[in-house]
Amino acid sequence: MLTYFIADLHLTQERADITDCFLSFLRNEAPKAEKLYILGDFFEFWVGDDDDHPFVLNIANELKKLSAIGTELFFIVGNRDFLIGKKYAKKCGMTLLPDVQVINLYGTKTVIMHGDSLCIDDIEYQKFRKKSRSWWWSKGIQCLPLWLRKKMARDYRAKSAMKKNDLTPEIMDVTQSEVVKELEDNDCQLMIHGHTHRPAIHQLEANGKPATRIVLGDWYEQGAWLKFTPDGYELLSTSFK
Template sequence: MILFIADLHLCPEEPAITAGFLRFLAGTAREAQALYILGDLFEAWIGDDDPQPLHQEIASAINELVACGVPCYFIHGNRDFLLGKRFARKSGMTLLPEEKVLDLYGRRILILHGDTLCTDDAGYQAFRKKVHQPWLQWVFLALPLFIRKRVAARMRAGSKAANSSKSLAIMDVNQQAVIDALTRHQVQWMIHGHTHRPAIHPLEANGQQAFRCVLGAWHTQGSMIKVTPEDVELIPFDF
């Protein structure tokens, strides 16, 4: 089986979620052939040089999973898009591009974080385009750590305020953007996170039935998608 998770938003203020993730890595994840983390593993990321103890704890736990023979792959989310090669080396994770097609048990599956599908949210897409510019990321990461913390806190507060005035529909995926992505990659399956609306949605793409599988966020329980030769299942579970 292959497992997918996303949107844990790990942070020191939510120790129960961290504890649940550590139990998952030491238990269920070790039965998998591979684990894919589709972004927003952390609530925020201001650089691989941040000495936050939580980051070291998570890196060690993922590294232990990889050492047990379960490869771990990571696609950046909108919260941790600055997570870099240094942390990847520490944790043993393999960094993937923002869109990746997997061939699993005869199914071709497109995996991504999901924020690029929310095209109705023009404000967010403009912000995303800006902060993904390599030169701007280089400048930000060159700043002293204490300044980066202040900037990140201000940006999170601004994002929370902006989202409070947006409709839920605007912050969800655009159906045409989904179909376009499936068509572009010539696949009938998609797995993503970001929207925090766990479900498996049937639709039509490439002239055939297709499926969009959405992972849930780890708020009060865990969420994973399990892909086996027989099925694709969305599974909520207790921490």
């Protein structure tokens, strides 16, 4: 029995090295798993399921092949691709999960998420997150022409990159108290998330007992995933070829 977790691939046709690494993972590693969880920021940006560019359709086809041979696929949206909906998920053969999901991971009750909601010290982003996840904002954006949505996404990416230069590492990282709150609200001792691009295994305390927070790695400079079995877990990576 084997489960994989990935996050923060930021797939884009501009980064063929990331795409090639991911497709290699799908074809050679992922078929070994009974389940694959994708925890957000799968794409660099997503402006709506009506985007039928060959790049995104090819990714969907490759995921569908994995689903067809028996690996269950699950997806939690991130801050870059929160507009991914049921239409694209169906093309991929994957199940959309809510922002925060509790799963039974080989007998261990585990809370999984993208992780951006844990970074509550970034007040400006949290305000945008609340607005952008509202039904009216999402509906309004997707009424705009596809070309305009793509332009807005590129502009936002540029603005976000500039903003990061003004933020301290502490603000961009998770807030420990929020981690503990999520664990305790969900009665869990294990959390798995991405978003921060700081792969690590953290030990802490929640519910008056030892707890663990596993942070997934990003795919900017290497492929990265979490391998989880009934006997344990391991953060793994592979270099781009």
